Amino acid sequence: MKHLTWFIVFITTAALAFQGSGGTTRAPQRVFRLDGGEVTYVVGVNDSGQLQMIYWGKRLPASQEFTTPKSGQSLSSFDMSSNTTPQEFTGWGEGLYVEPDLKITFPDGNRDLVLKYAYHTTSRDELDVVMKDISREIYVKVQYHIDPTTGIVRRSAEVSNRTGTPFTIEQVASGTYHLPRATNYQLHYVTGRWAGEWDLQQQPIHGGKTVLESRRGTTGSQNNPWIMINHASDHDEDQGDVWFAALGWSGSWQIAIVQDAVKGVRVTAGPNAFDFSYYLKNGETFQTPYFYGGFSDRGVGGASRLLHRFEVDSLLPHAPHPKLRPVLYNSWEATTFNVDETGQMALAEKAADIGVERFVMDDGWFGRRNSDHAGLGDWTVNPTKFPHGLKPLIDKVHSLHMDFGLWVEPEMVNPDSDLYRKHPEWVLNFKGRPRTEGRNQLVLNLAREDVHDYVLQVLDKLLNDNDIAFLKWDYNRNWSEPGSPAAPAEQQKNVYVNFTRSYYDILQKLREKHPNLEIESCSGGGSRVDLGVMHLTDEVWPSDNTDAYDRLLLQEGFTYAYTPAVMMAWVTESPTWVNQRSLSLDYRFLSAMQGSLGVGANLNKWTQEDFAAARKMIETYKSIRETVQRGDLYRLMSPREGEQSVTESVSRDGKQAVTFAFLHSSSQLYPFPRIYLRGLDENATYTLRVAHGTMRDDTPQQATGGYWMHHGIDVELRGDLQAAMFILDRQ
Structure with missing residues (x-):
């Protein structure tokens, strides 16, 4: 049954008061059942007023009822019931030692937070359970949405301050998922670095805590915010029970996997607590990122296919019918920074000859950008390289029946730029301290309203002035000195959240202003790939490593979590700069054709035989493109x-x-x-x-x-x- 069905079992005789199209209930005990796809998810309010997991797994018959849950028993004075109860959202208080979902410091120095059920609201496909502190006017709306086709649950929380004074959130999560007690769980996740992303890891889950994280300001490739958990005895990729989770957040993040004192497994995720705080004023709310969780009884392969289906049908822009990825050519390997009108036109002719559908000019077209030492931040067309602007090149590309794309890196600035000379205060920095450069550049502080407005304005103007169908949005370093000195001292750590929210807002506004625009998320490779950025971009760049053999491993790790429909894969030069490995053109094409195909080789060096082979491969790819990008991957x-x-x-x-x-x-x-x-x-x-x-x-x-x-x-x-x-x- 693919249509969503809700079952709400009321374990109470209290009167119900319905408001609007949904229902609002203020009764002490409830059980809530969510069904979608082949999955059932059940939570309830226990005898202590805590929101507790009851069941998450294979879909159960509609006739199956659930009794009111009871809180866990204290094992000893060291492990009280607050730590053995599978609570869906916990405040740090009431003797809690496991990972909390929310920790607050109040103006008087008090840090105790005990959340109890207050009321809930329901609609056709959502459940909101409102929790309240036992004495303070702090409310947390624990939010659930289940996807009707895949059964993937979307968790989040909204923290509301009605205390009359500001307070500081020191740690916050989107929620906690719970797995049944067992001793043979195995954790799957990916690690990596630049040019070596998506390295699949497997390890047993045992007592204690495993933390996956990024402290880098953005998603990062050291870990990716996705996990799978199965039973270690399940060796066939397409058999066995699997639970998976992914955090939709493109800032610093953390996923904690804990096996507790009674062998239950808790998975908690949200913004990284390291160097984190958020100053929340009276009357304000804090909305957490989305934390997605799913279940499959068809192994890790089935879990991947389920997540791919959800991403394509429910998450990507224009879902459930996102466009197929066009065959793309990118000029970087052919010209690096040495772009000009004549050279790009010549490459465009060669790209069109092999069947390319989108021509993308990479770095070097703007400001005084002749190397990576200067020009970032000055997003005006270089008049020497393009004396008539971009229009003649774009017109040429269009005449060859391709659309036109452009490389940008809007969140960065070179110290050698007009923008930095005018606004040195616009970068992330600690006042009076050194400013660490990476790739000769600094990070603009998008948390500042003036920086947000500048980035949005220059990109909007670029798109208004030119017929640009696609932006390759790059981001080539991580944060350092994450200060925001223009903000009051108590609000400076808000930068971790406000930067990412501002980035999302720019993407959203650009899409609204330019509805036909498509965007690629790139961060020196796969350092900004997550379900948050995927909701606002059409494709992602998994790695700068385009060695066709290495890509077999990179692409395998990528597809455990993310669909080939967004996985850009290029055919580039041989021998490769990565390993100096020589690979045939056919091998390079077949490796890249497992994803969304692009060509990045220097076409000026190709032979007639190369062009003939490429035409044949691209023609074949177009005949299988929908199957590769949207089909079921085994x-x-x-x-x-x-x-x-x-x-x-x-x-x-x-x-x-x-x-x-x-x-x-x-x-x-x-x-x-x-x-x-x-x-x-x-x-x-x-x-x-x-x-x-x-x-x-x-x-x-x-x-x-x-x-x-x-x-x-x-x-x-x-x-x-x-x-x-x-x-x-x-x-």
Whole structure:
């Protein structure tokens, strides 16, 4: 059943008072059931007035009822019931030692916060439970929304100050998810660094706390704000129960995974508590980021596919029908900073010749930008490089039946720029302290209203003056000296939240003013990829590392959390600057065709044979693009586990399946392992098309889905760094 159904079981005889289209209830005990997709999520108010998890997992029959929960028992004076009860949102008080969702310091120095149920409101697809401190006028609205198709739950909280005086939030989370008690859980997450993002990690969950975080001001690639948890005994990627969670926040963040004293697992997430505080005035509210959680009984593969479906259908701009990603060309490797009108026009002609749909001019077009030492912040067209502005180039690109895109880095400034000379106070800094540069640049303080307005104004003018369809929005360093000295001392740490909110606001306003504009989130690679920025951008840049073999590992890690529909993947030069590894053009294309295809190679160096091969590959990609970008992804062989990598994508209508196979190195005459496909109709007949590579001689041209899945298919791959691709079309 894909349509959302709500069940609210009232365990009380108290009268109900309904307001508006939803209901508002002020009764002491409630049980609330949410159903979406194949998932049931149940919470309740226990006998202590706490909001408590009851059940989260496989969808249960509608007839199943739940009794009022009871708070956990104290194990001893060291582990009181507040720590053994699976509370959905906790204040730091009442003997709490596990990770709190909210910690506040009041003007009198008091820091005790005990939240109890006050009332709740419901609508067709939402539940809000309002909690209140036992003596102070502090209210927390714990917010739930369940996606009707995937069953993914969106958690958040709104903290309201009605005390009459300001107070300081020292720690705040969007909420806590709870897993049933067990001793064999395994945690999956990704780590990384520049050019080495998306490194998949697995470790057992055991007593104590595991913290994943970014303290960098933005999302960061050291960790990504996504996790999966399954049972360690589940070895098949498409079998077993899996819970997953992802935080939609592009600032400093934290996810804490705790196995508590009774072997329950708690997952709490929100803005990072390190160096954090938020000064909340009387009458103000603080809204937390969204924290998404989901469940699948089809293994980590099924969990990935569920999250991909949610991202495409419910999260991305223009959901549930976001545009397919066009084949893109980017000029960076061909010209670096040495862009000019003539050179870009020549590249545009070559890009159009191979079937490119979007031409993007990268860095170097503005200010005195001849290297990374100057010009950031001065977003006016360089008159020497483009004496007639950008219009002649854009007109040329349009005449070649491509749209035009541009690289920008709006949140940064070089000290060698007109903007910095005019406004040195606009950067993040601690007054009287050094200003640490990264890539010869500093970070503009978007938390300042004047900086926000400047960035919005210059981008709006750029888009008004030029027919630009796409911005590659880059962000090439993390924060240092995160001060905001123009703000009062007690409000300076608000910068962590206000910067990110301002960034979101600029993206939102640009999209409103320019509804056809598309934006890529890029941060020196994958350092700003999360469900918060994905709601406002159309694609993301996973890594500056475009080595086609390395990308097999990077892209695998990426797709555990994020859909190939937004995963930009470029065909670039060989040997690569990363590893000095030589790779064939076919191999490079097939690696990139597993995502949203782009070309970043220097076309001025290509041979006629290269152009012919590229035309063929791009034409093939366009015929499978919807399947790759929006289909169900199956990771059949992992490059982390051997010499082979195989992925399969099955279109939503089941009519097409596309498989990519890669061999790093063969040895001792061993053949490539047999490939067993998944996700096909057992009884349907599929016709095989080999787009690249060869199959074993006895491979049938037609067979049932059952044959391809259970008998399998043999690909002939031998040697080093070889690749193949084949397509199954359902008859």
